[in-house]
Amino acid sequence: xSNLTMMTEEEKLEQFTQRIEAGDKxxxxxxxxxxxxxxLIKLISMHGISEIxxxxxxxxxxxxxxxxxxxxxxxxxxQDEMGHGQLLLRVAEDLLKPYGKNRGDxxxxxxxxxxxxxxxxHMDTRTWGDAGLIGWLVDGAAIxxxxxxxxxxxxxxxxxxxxxxxxxxFHAQHGEAIIMALAEGTEEQRAMIQDALNRWWDALxxxxxxxxxxxxxxxxxxxxxxxxxxxxxxxxxRQAFFDKYVPRILSLGLTIPDPTMHYDEENKEWVYQxxxxxxxxKIIKNQGPRSQARLNLRRTSYENNAWVRDxxxxxxx
Amino acid sequence: MSSxxxxxxxxxxxxxxxxxxxxxxxxxxxxxxGSEWLGLAPHIEEDVASSSISQDTMGHxxxxxxxxxxxxxxxxxxxxxxxxxxxxxxSILAERVNGExxxxxxxQYDWAYAVVRNFFYSQAKKVKVDSLRQSSYQPLAETAxxxxxxxxxxxxxxxxxxxxxxxxxxxxxxxxNDAIDLVMKDFxxxxxxxxxxxxxxxxxxxxxxxxxKDRWKANMAPIFxxxxxxxxxxxxxxxxxxxxxxxxxDLTTAxxxxxxxxxxxxxxxx
Numbered sequence: 001x002s003n004l005t006m007m008t009e010e011e012k013l014e015q016f017t018q019r020i021e022a023g024d025k026x027x028x029x030x031x032x033x034x035x036x037x038x039x040l041i042k043l044i045s046m047h048g049i050s051e052i053x054x055x056x057x058x059x060x061x062x063x064x065x066x067x068x069x070x071x072x073x074x075x076x077x078x079q080d081e082m083g084h085g086q087l088l089l090r091v092a093e094d095l096l097k098p099y100g101k102n103r104g105d106x107x108x109x110x111x112x113x114x115x116x117x118x119x120x121x122h123m124d125t126r127t128w129g130d131a132g133l134i135g136w137l138v139d140g141a142a143i144x145x146x147x148x149x150x151x152x153x154x155x156x157x158x159x160x161x162x163x164x165x166x167x168x169x170f171h172a173q174h175g176e177a178i179i180m181a182l183a184e185g186t187e188e189q190r191a192m193i194q195d196a197l198n199r200w201w202d203a204l205x206x207x208x209x210x211x212x213x214x215x216x217x218x219x220x221x222x223x224x225x226x227x228x229x230x231x232x233x234x235x236x237x238r239q240a241f242f243d244k245y246v247p248r249i250l251s252l253g254l255t256i257p258d259p260t261m262h263y264d265e266e267n268k269e270w271v272y273q274x275x276x277x278x279x280x281x282k283i284i285k286n287q288g289p290r291s292q293a294r295l296n297l298r299r300t301s302y303e304n305n306a307w308v309r310d311x312x313x314x315x316x317x
Numbered sequence: 318m319s320s321x322x323x324x325x326x327x328x329x330x331x332x333x334x335x336x337x338x339x340x341x342x343x344x345x346x347x348x349x350x351g352s353e354w355l356g357l358a359p360h361i362e363e364d365v366a367s368s369s370i371s372q373d374t375m376g377h378x379x380x381x382x383x384x385x386x387x388x389x390x391x392x393x394x395x396x397x398x399x400x401x402x403x404x405x406x407x408s409i410l411a412e413r414v415n416g417e418x419x420x421x422x423x424x425q426y427d428w429a430y431a432v433v434r435n436f437f438y439s440q441a442k443k444v445k446v447d448s449l450r451q452s453s454y455q456p457l458a459e460t461a462x463x464x465x466x467x468x469x470x471x472x473x474x475x476x477x478x479x480x481x482x483x484x485x486x487x488x489x490x491x492x493x494n495d496a497i498d499l500v501m502k503d504f505x506x507x508x509x510x511x512x513x514x515x516x517x518x519x520x521x522x523x524x525x526x527x528x529x530k531d532r533w534k535a536n537m538a539p540i541f542x543x544x545x546x547x548x549x550x551x552x553x554x555x556x557x558x559x560x561x562x563x564x565x566x567d568l569t570t571a572x573x574x575x576x577x578x579x580x581x582x583x584x585x586x587x
Contacts, residue, residue, distance in 0.1 A: 079368040
């Protein structure tokens, strides 16, 4: 094998391309094109920070969970999400090393709006039904997008996803158990989940991103597919979500809040009403219903704890 | 378990019940205070660790409430969610807010207070649990063995923070010392059995208040010594004794959050 230091950029790129074409895993210290590194940083830091910001809407329901058993369940789940965030940020930190950046920089990027978090975590949670629905359908949607990347060409991300997906399956079961209990419960309990579904439906469709970059002006799906980080398009993933969950939603006696929704047998796809993508654009610019409140939570805690970081730095050095 | 229930004298059963309420309510409330911190801890690793501790602690509360259900005190979930503040037997320390502000808006929580409260509380829980392993009430002795396995790590965790922050910057030391003063103000009922002292102690359910206080001080002494500090004195007569149902407004607001959904329909399955 030729020595990497003797190779031209073109040769390195060619070797890199051959490796990912052959299904080889790229590791943190391997040479990689700038475009690949940037795509990974964007994807993984967004995924990581979304896990962390995603703990906040559910955290609102941790103390309120309506039994000791449910309290324990949701506490375990939220703790897992934090753990995923930590795991992913460490993967992102390795990729950031050549730029001399670290986790502190990612936090600043979050606060100034450069680092986005998933649209679903900008939403309001109003009832216990929302807590169940997040576990069931938001985690269900996450499983679909994440299993699509289990074979990612970047080894550290693929390995982190193995563990994350295994835990997400438990989360979806936890959410489903909450929803089933409500679905089999009183009139009020059933109304609670229908109301949650009505309010979350658009956000769930948006979760997979627009079908093409024409909708919002940019999309990273093309570059991530090119580099074998993912295999399916946003629309294929959304269709897979419908395949799995539409029958389950209906079997619980719930109504999908889109009267146009149906399966087109001929084209083998679900036909549905597009969500308001201009709303999506606003949300990912941190102008969603709870975007600023949740960012403020993290900002305040980051400022309040500055003395702790200083104290730890002083004892380490 | 019904066989045990049958042989308990009414007086013994009442003493067991009262002690169990103290243990259950303590862990229920301090776990809630821990869960309010979620997402706000000084770093993500700490969020993972301390949310795990809160979860363990809620598990301990659930075990004690289940023991209460088994002695016929009522349904565990009702006991945890529906009893009003004046019937609660937790210590004042466990119910205190983490700082100013509501957990969903922009709370001004103090990490020094969290560290000191959790460390002092965990050490107190440790001496109690060690004693409970010899409790005359067998189901409680068995539960204590399980609690103890997790408590070992909780104590280690908070002790590490405690020593580290008191060995660091002047600002950290100042904040930690302020927090020690604040925590000790509420420490008067932590080892109290309230009006049930005689019944709880004479039935050999757990060691006496005085013995436990001495053990707590003996455990704390080497740590304080290594930091050049004196072990703070435990207040003799608490201003309010939570064991007798005397509480602050902090408990009332905590309970309304904790039971908000359950109260919508306590007979429904959730």
